[in-house]
Amino acid sequence: MSDREKFEGFKQKIIDENEKKYAKEIREKYGDEKVTQSYQRLKNMTKEEYDQWRNLEMQIKETLREAFATGDPAGELAQKTADLHKQWISCSWGSYSKEAHAGLAQMYVDDERFTAYYDKEQPGMAKFLRDAIFIYAGMKEK
DSSP, X not given: OOHHHHHHHHHHHHHHHHHHHHHHHHHHHHOHHHHHHHHHHHHHOOHHHHHHHHXXXXXXXXXXXXXXXXXXXXSHHHXXXXXXXXXXXXXXXXXXOHHHHXXXXXXXXXXXXXXXXXXXXXXXXXXXXHHHHHHHHTOOOO
């Protein structure tokens, strides 16, 4: 099996796992067409694009930790985290909307699986990220 074939299989595994865990929620929230388009974007990513996407994910985690320590979702670090998150979702979504960004952030709080992911290191991080994204997107807290 070539490296390219391994990489393609790896991306498919990510899609399959995401579908298994979150299909109901993301399809209800964004619709089948948007979810399918997002998966297609991931399938079409080059190794360099994929590495950039994963690097953004690591930067989000790092800056979120630092921002959370400040306690200020409107602060510079929190807003940098929200911007990195925007870049990260734009890689897989192919477009950006403030409403969709805020909706995803709200899902991080409403769905215990997402909350557990962000609160793994420190309880309250999912809510903090949601608040930072709401401020970044100019949305009011729901």
